[in-house]
Structures are given as structure tokens and as C-alpha cells.
């Protein structure tokens with residue numbers, strides 16, 4: 001595995017195959033995620049031996065206990081020690097001395113090899129990391145224009161980038177791959193579907209659209225990254241063209257609806273409600289949250305990441321049996337597919353599939369709740 005591949009997030013929603021691709025012993029045990037590729041990461045500080053004896057942040061420590069039997073690099077004692085030694089180089093750095101550490105290894109609810117910025121403005125220059133041309137240093141020049149130069153796409157991609165950003169509040173940027181106009185256009189039309197448009201702006205949690213070069217349309221076509229408020233999709237390398245065939249577009253839209261389902265869940269559904277609905281509407285056999293572990297009653301609970309124990313013929317796809325999160329996302333995608341009449345002869349992904357009436361009622365209610373959020377901010381007249 002190349003070092004550069006460590007820079008990717010480990011997916012929250014399809015974690016197991018990703019963890020199987022962990023670095024070999026000779027490879028670094030952790031890496032920092034580059035928020036954008038315009039600037040190199042600063043050198044690793046090797047003059048901080050005191051970091052190695054400091055206690056880990058309590059939330060990370062708890063998460064290690066919760067996930068130690070489920071994540072390979074935590075199970076293996078020597079690999080775990082190597083990882084801990086690696087993350088300690090970064091966890092206590094605080095470039096702008098504001099008390100918020102620059103990096104966290106608790107990403108998408110679990111210990112991660114890929115560290116993500118915890119401080120939204122690492123260098124304290126008043127610019128959020130993403131829009132800062134130099135997020136780790138002292139480059140103080142403010143970016144001009146509503147899309148900063150270092151993130152700007154060109155040509156047709158640039159036009160879609162502008163529309164996505166101005167109309168829908170999503171910033172599409174290149175990362176380890178280059179966006180293609182066809183996916184940006186498909187993303188735009190998907191986000192403008194009535195079912196999505198009405199709540200997208202109210203449900204926080206999806207602001208950035210990355211092009212990652214490990215994505216392709218046939219395996220991991222997209223992923224949602226809650227900590228980063230981002231969705232990653234394939235780019236030029238994944239598609240091999242700037243335009244999508246109608247079959248590619250259809251599959252792409254299906255996978256985007258699935259990822260938006262994850263975003264909706266993290267934005268608006270509490271752990272208690274998810275557990276209750278998964279049992280009632282999905283037929284999941286879930287135990288109660290453990291009282292002894294205060295971490296278990298949250299949306300990242302390991303309860304929601306186990307495979308289905310009881311066969312339920314009503315699930316919308318086999319993939320929905322993976323875990324409760326995937327059940328929700330798949331069901332949501334089918335719900336929108338059906339509601340928006342997206343049946344397409346070019347791909348059969350969700351054609352003819354239906355969610356149960358009760359599930360539909362719940363999704364309708366979640367949509368209403370999401371749309372209603374902005375009403376609270378309007379002062380009474």
C-alpha cells in the first residue's frame with residue numbers, strides 16, 4: 001500500500017473492507033489528512049519526546065476501549081502501540097495556542113489511522129482550513145472571490161462548481177482525483193430534487209464534495225464522511241471520461257441518494273430514536289444500550305455497526321443487512337427513488353423496490369422536521 005493512500009479517510013459506513021487494507025508494518029501507522037492539496041503538510045515534529053508520555057484525550061481513550069475488538073489495528077498489540085506512538089506526534093500540537101489541538105485521531109466516531117483537523121482554523125489566521133491557501137502556516141493573504149483560487153475548478157467543471165456552491169451550499173473540490181463535469185451535473189440535479197432540496201440546507205453535515213482517486217463506480221462509488229462534512233466521489237480516474245453514460249449516471253445518483261441518507265441520519269436522528277425505529281420498522285434485533293458504558297448511547301454506538309441477526313424479507317437490498325446505518329441509508333435512497341419516480345431502464349439499482357408504509361411515514365416526518373428547522377430562527381411577529 002502506498003503511503004499516499006493513508007491520506008484517505010477510513011469510511012465510517014463501509015469500515016470493514018477498508019480496515020483490511022491497513023498499512024504494512026513498515027508503513028507509517030498514521031497520517032494526517034490533507035484538507036486540500038494546495039499546501040504540503042508541515043514536517044513531523046521529532047523534537048517532542050514528552051508527547052509520548054502524555055495521556056491520550058479522554059474521548060479517544062474511551063473510543064479505543066469501545067472499538068478495540070472491532071478494529072484490526074487495535075486488536076494487534078504491537079500495531080496498536082505503533083499507531084499510538086504515531087498519533088502522539090500530532091495530538092498535542094496546537095499551532096495557534098487556542099487550546100484546541102490541531103489534530104484528532106477520533107474520526108467519524110472511532111479511532112482512525114487518518115488524523116483530521118480538530119481545530120477548524122489550525123494557524124489562527126481567521127480563515128477556515130479549507131479556504132485557507134496555507135492552513136498550517138503564516139500565509140496571511142486572504143483569498144479573494146467566493147471560491148478561493150486554490151480550490152477553483154476550471155472550464156465546465158468551474159461552472160458546475162459555482163452553481164453547486166451558490167445554489168446549494170456545496171463546495172466541490174479536487175483532491176486526489178479531478179472532478180468530472182458529468183458527476184457535478186448529476187450531483188446538482190440530485191440535490192435539486194424536491195425531496196432533497198427542501199431539507200439539504202437545514203441538515204448540516206454535507207458542505208464539501210471531494211474527488212478521491214480510490215473511488216470507482218463499481219465498488220466504493222461514494223462515501224460520506226461526517227467529521228469532514230463531506231462526500232467523496234470518483235473523478236476522472238474513476239470514470240475515465242468527463243461525461244457519464246446514462247447507466248453510469250443512474251448508478252451514481254443511486255449511490256449519492258444513499259450517502260445523503262447517511263447525512264440525514266447524522267444530522268437529525270438521535271441514537272434512541274434510531275434504535276427504536278430499527279427494531280420496529282427494520283426488524284433489527286438490537287439489545288438495549290449498555291448502562292455501564294456512557295459512550296454506547298450515541299449514534300456511533302457499536303450496536304449500529306453489527307450485521308443483521310434476524311432475516312427480514314422486507315429489507316430493500318442485501319447491502320441493507322450490513323448494519324443499521326446501511327439499512328437506513330439504503331432505505332432512504334429507495335424512498336427518494338420511489339417518490340421522485342427515478343426508475344431508469346439503464347440501471348436497475350432501485351427499480352421496482354419499495355419501502356414499507358411505516359418507514360415511508362417516518363421518512364416523511366424526518367423531512368418535515370428537517371425543513372422546519374429554519375422556522376425556529378424566524379422571530380415571532
Ligand SMILES: [Zn+2]
Pocket residue numbers: 013014258259262325326329
Ligand atoms: Zn453507506
